[in-house]
Amino acid sequence: MNRIEIYLVTLILMVGFTNNTQAQKSKKPNVIVVLADDIGVGDISHYRKLHSNHIVLETPHIDNLASQGMMFTDAHASAALCATSRYSIMTGNSCYRSTEPWGVWGGYSQSAIQDDQLTLGRLMQKANYQTAFFGKWHLGTGFPQKDDPKTIFVPKRGSKEARAPVDISRILRGPKQFGFDYSLTLPAGIQGMPYAIYENHDWLPLRKNSTIKVIEKAYMTSIGVDHFSREGYGDSNWNPSEIGPLLANKAVDYIAKNANKKDPFFMYYCSQAVHTPHAAPVELNGVKIKGTTPSKHIDMIKELDVQVGMLVDELKAQGIYENTVIIFTSDNGGLHTDGDTWNAHHEPSDIYRGAKNDPFEGGHRVPFIVVWPNVVEKNTSSNKPIIGLDIMATLAGITKQKIGKKVAQDSHNLVPVFKQIKGAKTHDFLMIQGGARKEYAINDKGWKLILQVNKKTKDYLTAKPVSLFNLNDNITEDDMKDYINNPAYQEKVQELLEKYKKTIKSKVYLGNHKLK
Numbered sequence: 001m002n003r004i005e006i007y008l009v010t011l012i013l014m015v016g017f018t019n020n021t022q023a024q025k026s027k028k029p030n031v032i033v034v035l036a037d038d039i040g041v042g043d044i045s046h047y048r049k050l051h052s053n054h055i056v057l058e059t060p061h062i063d064n065l066a067s068q069g070m071m072f073t074d075a076h077a078s079a080a081l082c083a084t085s086r087y088s089i090m091t092g093n094s095c096y097r098s099t100e101p102w103g104v105w106g107g108y109s110q111s112a113i114q115d116d117q118l119t120l121g122r123l124m125q126k127a128n129y130q131t132a133f134f135g136k137w138h139l140g141t142g143f144p145q146k147d148d149p150k151t152i153f154v155p156k157r158g159s160k161e162a163r164a165p166v167d168i169s170r171i172l173r174g175p176k177q178f179g180f181d182y183s184l185t186l187p188a189g190i191q192g193m194p195y196a197i198y199e200n201h202d203w204l205p206l207r208k209n210s211t212i213k214v215i216e217k218a219y220m221t222s223i224g225v226d227h228f229s230r231e232g233y234g235d236s237n238w239n240p241s242e243i244g245p246l247l248a249n250k251a252v253d254y255i256a257k258n259a260n261k262k263d264p265f266f267m268y269y270c271s272q273a274v275h276t277p278h279a280a281p282v283e284l285n286g287v288k289i290k291g292t293t294p295s296k297h298i299d300m301i302k303e304l305d306v307q308v309g310m311l312v313d314e315l316k317a318q319g320i321y322e323n324t325v326i327i328f329t330s331d332n333g334g335l336h337t338d339g340d341t342w343n344a345h346h347e348p349s350d351i352y353r354g355a356k357n358d359p360f361e362g363g364h365r366v367p368f369i370v371v372w373p374n375v376v377e378k379n380t381s382s383n384k385p386i387i388g389l390d391i392m393a394t395l396a397g398i399t400k401q402k403i404g405k406k407v408a409q410d411s412h413n414l415v416p417v418f419k420q421i422k423g424a425k426t427h428d429f430l431m432i433q434g435g436a437r438k439e440y441a442i443n444d445k446g447w448k449l450i451l452q453v454n455k456k457t458k459d460y461l462t463a464k465p466v467s468l469f470n471l472n473d474n475i476t477e478d479d480m481k482d483y484i485n486n487p488a489y490q491e492k493v494q495e496l497l498e499k500y501k502k503t504i505k506s507k508v509y510l511g512n513h514k515l516k
Helices: 003-026 060-068 082-091 120-126 217-222 240-258 296-317 339-343 390-398 487-505
Strands: 030-036 070-072 130-136 148-152 182-186 212-215 232-235 265-270 324-330 368-371 380-382 430-433 439-444 447-452 464-470
Touching: 030 296, 030 390, 060 296, 060 324, 060 368, 082 390, 120 130, 120 265, 120 390, 130 240, 182 240, 240 265, 240 296, 296 324, 296 339, 324 390, 439 487, 447 487, 464 487
Parallel strands: 030 265, 030 324, 070 380, 130 182, 130 265
Antiparallel strands: 070 368, 212 232, 324 368, 430 439, 439 447, 447 464
């Protein structure tokens, strides 16, 4: 080959490379939303280092996301418990707008999402995305009745569900009905019945010899699993330590299969980590996990970090990392249930008071990181107040869609914040639901009022103020600076109470349901 021929070949290769690069850049970006289960800001070393040099576990893969994108330091879940906040993320609506505002807890519960309600999946389908759901659903799942396979089983209030007349071999109403083309589903996570996993709504046996049986405490104890809630139907080979690797490897396969298709993909990856039971795998992706940290709880944080690394590595292997938006966050604040974790001086809530199920900052402050190569500047941060339910309007912004005023009512488009556009706004004030004790909180520019909702009537509007903190000089919510009974601050209490009530009254009721 002479010099002219070599020049022509080189020129052709360069033109081809340029065209491929331009084509990749002109495509809509793929989108992956990773929702951790019960991860606090103190569980992520990049966040913990903002306040402390004592790091029990490094989370290099999640930290790398922060260094490659934008980290939010005033991010919150819409509630201090998982099912309620998951509803908000999925719909862009605050908990009080739901037909089940305090949560859908059972694996056989009816869904709070309406048949025609906008969801993340439906939004992305409208933008011609391939949509996939992985992991913990916890938004209500419809299974067939045993004696009537076309009818959805509805548990009776107070009934024992362990041996209920329900067929758990397939799902009649789940992620596929709410906008997800592909799904690998844990109906209630790893902690609740049914103890099984479903691929495209069909039961996915964990072994060739798997059968459906009642999973009892004795069996779970025999495989070394603690924190078992109650017996119920499941896969006879159920082992929660196998679920994380199954989710991660299936997600990696999904990326590989869909990386170069005409339409981009949207993946909503809801990890099983780090909810109890804390049963980490021996290893994942060649990394030893089980027993490598001071506690079973921290083992699970390490597993989550490896899962995130697997997703990113596959994006890079397929050559699509540069054209993918990654959002990482959590459904609520961190867990405070593990004595070994405390003995190691690991702080799931970092400097903040409380934990999951609390109205204090530790109950709902969460990590929130976004990576969008060539759009979001690397190693940046924002202290603007945001909530997980902002994901809905943000995805609409990414895909250049407009959503109506009567849907995703509380969701803010964060794309202008990502791009650091001057004057970009988020929430004027935050409305955060507490946990099982039925509290609510309103935070207006750092002034935070905690209210107690009546536990029997669950009447939001008659909620009583119980604490007032100024987070601007009391971020740890020290009781010594609780101004609720201080006469000098009663005007502030009334101001926040009225703003709370006005916001609650703005509810758009769904169907015939009316929430007090």
